[in-house]
Amino acid sequence: MSNAFFTVKKPLNEPILSYLQGSPERISLKGKLKELKEQRIDIPVIIGGKEIYTGNTKECVIPHNNKHVLATYHLAGEKEIKLAIEAARLAKKEWESVSWQHRGAIFLKAAELLSGSWRTTLNAATMLGQSKTVYQAEIDSACELIDFLRFNTYFMSEIYTDQPISTNDNWNRLEYRPLEGFVLAVSPFNFTAIGGNLPVAPAIMGNTVLWKPSGAAVYSNYFVMKLLQEAGLPDGVINFIPSSGNLLGDVVFNHQELAGVHFTGSTQVFNTMWKTIGNNIEKYNSYPKIVGETGGKDFIFAHKDANVEQLVTALIRGAFEYQGQKCSAASRAYISAQLWEEVRGVLIKEASTINVGNVEDFSNFMGAVIDQKAYDKIKGYIEYAKASDQAEIILGGRCDDSLGYFIEPTIILTTDPHFKTMTEEIFGPVLTLYVYKEEDFEETLDICNSSTIYGLTGAIFSQDRGALIKMEAHLRNAAGNFYINDKPTGAVVGQQPFGGSRKSGTNDKAGSKLNLLRWMNPRTIKETFNPPTNYRYPYMG
Template sequence: MSLTTILGDSTMNFVNEPELDLTQEAVQKHLQQAFAQLDATDTPDIPLVIGGKRIYTDETLASVNPAQKSEVVGNLSLAQPAQIDDALAAGRRAFQEWKFISVADRNQLATKLVNLVREHRYELIAIIVEESGKNVGEADGEICELIDFIHAYMIGMEQLKDGLDYLVPSPVESREARYLPLGVGAAIAPWNFPLAILGGMVMGAVLAGNAMIMKPSSDTAVVGYRLFELMEQAGFPTGLINFITGKNAEMGDYLVKHPKLRFINFTGSKQVGLHINQLAATPQPGQIWIKRVVAEMGGKNAIIVDDDADLDQAAAGIISSAFTMQGQKCSANSRLIVLDSVYDQLLAKVETRMKALNHDPARANGDVGPVIAKRAFDKITSYIDYGKDNPEQNTLLVGGNYDDTQGWFIEPTLFEVTATSRIFNEEIFGPVLGVIKVSSFEEALQLANDTAYGLTGSLYSKNQAHIKTVVDDWYVGNLYINRKTTGAVVYQHPFGGFNLSGTDGKTGTTNYVQQFLELQSVTNHHG
């Protein structure tokens, strides 16, 4: 597909948004100013925004800094069922006009939003770092990804706006197959990419002509609200995007089951995604459609290291895949499968790199930061304890320490495991990697495929026959050869998983936008 498309009267060349050069003095100065400004600002109260009206509730929920859990980043208002009803009604009213707005006019507003995101880049980075615990480099990567998502969805709608162009012509009737927006949907977003994923989920559907309920994770709703404010400032109509926060499970169930909700765009865990899918599948009184569910869920992603692999390259990719952002990426590597002939050599290199990871603060772009919350800390450390307590299946090689005195910190941890270990089979979503030794490439691939997930996978190998085999037989949505499992880039690595990793609408593509449209056939017989 060409990276050039016509948008109105101008030509848009897709170019990935460049990341900041963190070595530049000017960049560091801007970052310091942004953090100083954030530190000097009073803790914000985050409202609901429904039909343009800001609503502050008596009951609130604190969003805290996971590196300093005593620090409250923002106090979130909590939506009640009546307010969800109001948000859906506001969205429905706005949708009646928005669905007729041209693609060119929608894209103009999206361009304004992109410019505002660029203008507030350092401010957004500071909030992301403070609220999610990820480092500056990862936070800046989110800015780039959000901008890339928006541009990709602008292009996608430009490609789809005229419908199907291959209908057989007729002398007696005119024929058209056109894409129509679905209605009012909900973006239920995760905390780990609180700007890029949330913004992409909302904008993909909005640029397709829909209205949206924008629901960030309660762990990272402060930066979500700041993004919503920029959407307002860009000029998106009042009520088209309604901002909702609340206790995730209680509010989420009511929203998902609501008869006036047309579709759900979800990113998060397998457990929650399947629960949403089940709720959405049951029609409620007054519901006149089958709800559409778009879901990007978890993974238990493997890296295979072949006997002829470049071991330094593999070790670097493993460390980045498994431990960047504390392993809190759905694409992160958590299973390492190594051919026995290179096992000891590779592990020595991996262990050396693990021990070299620094513990500098996130503001200083440190390697090792906190996990997001107490529930994550408790879950991840339970797997570490399981590994220590079950030596017949697990041998601790590196790490294994954790401390929640100040924040939720877990040391990058490596276990040698058996194929039946829970560490090797269950999604942990943290800095815990299980490694297993195998005697053949065939055994390695069999183990890699032995999972209900199908998100990412990587093979390090120079063997062309083995490379062809994994391309043919490794069933994952994002397969990589001789590179890490993380870091998919818009328009370079379309992202989405198979099996219980999701519905595989590839983000950053026209395919993604199509999920929020339905095709109508219009035939006019001329008599």
């Protein structure tokens, strides 16, 4: 056991590569895209370091070329889920006894590998499997995941240095134990970095994890798992179990050693999880820590003094990057009537130039939505708006799934601030606008604040400081990540810790120490140097 106090270098955020024409990173990525498309891999369940091929399989397809199969992946059944729990239990004792610097070194090595030789693999897998453009893949599966790995290690070291006050007579220590039991991590399709962070955050604190990736992101998430193994992650610390959510819940939520859940996904699924855990609360050895980031209906609110070009850029990037499939995507906007005519002209002109298509063509700004289910849902909202006398589609609205799941960037103008597409989460490239009169400014702020169940992200635009102060105060609880004169997407690890409240989640702020604190079970230790030898106190004399 070392007797030194170790420090971790404070990280800088990973630089974003440009992928300009002729650049080495562009040439390398193009080659990796070609390589991955030319092979069809078989993705196993990974439990205790062993690869298991169950024979119960599904396919990973390219969303923008939905006849092309990238991989077959095997689903964990009840037997495999129970094996994974046992593997996590067996690995726990040794893993939690590994010194924090050695745990951290594994994830720092993973970050370094991803920054180098693994970068093109993760980016290409994310582009193909999730239809992300090169830029969206780079900021996700490379930069953000690297940042999670490095910053989590740094945050861990900072947490461990936080100790209570002692006196001459006693020494008080705070020991940061991992949770007692195993953690379930359930990750979404839309961010490879979230897929990596959900199991890694508990693991770095000494927990062992069952990781259920989204079926629509198994392809890239499998490469994340292989990256962690190459970095030296011990067997059983993270167990990779693609599976049916219902089956997984039946087994895991009935197990007495469930210690925590790290979740990103829909509000409805999270609500069901929470209810199930509550109903089973008598079964558990301890109260499970439940951490979730769920839905959003994120807004942009434009005051009459907003800069039009800045606002339009935020509307387009906020609503249509990655086909609007971000929980933080701008989905509703409130525009001052005094700005509207100018905004309308610039917005339609700019948004009309957006290219939608195969993300392997780097000139495209948007790819396809993730799958048929998402396509049908988004198309349904567009058709609803087309049929309504309270709405007008002023841009886009066309959908085509003959080759890939393509939906044009669509802008809806409504006369009703409570219109369906203003209040319900769509998770696609659909932006609904409401134009308010200046005399209704504060009333419209109230509507923005109260008309949805969510509280994830939001943005306000104005050049008037007084108006910004008023909007910020009025919308204090409307968003956990709040942006002034910027789009409501693109939170950076260490800069804008991410999460919202209301029905957007538990707001435990991924990308900060706050999240890591949830995966600990602290123990206070008091050592007294000169204990009393008589029970009597002086006042009794």
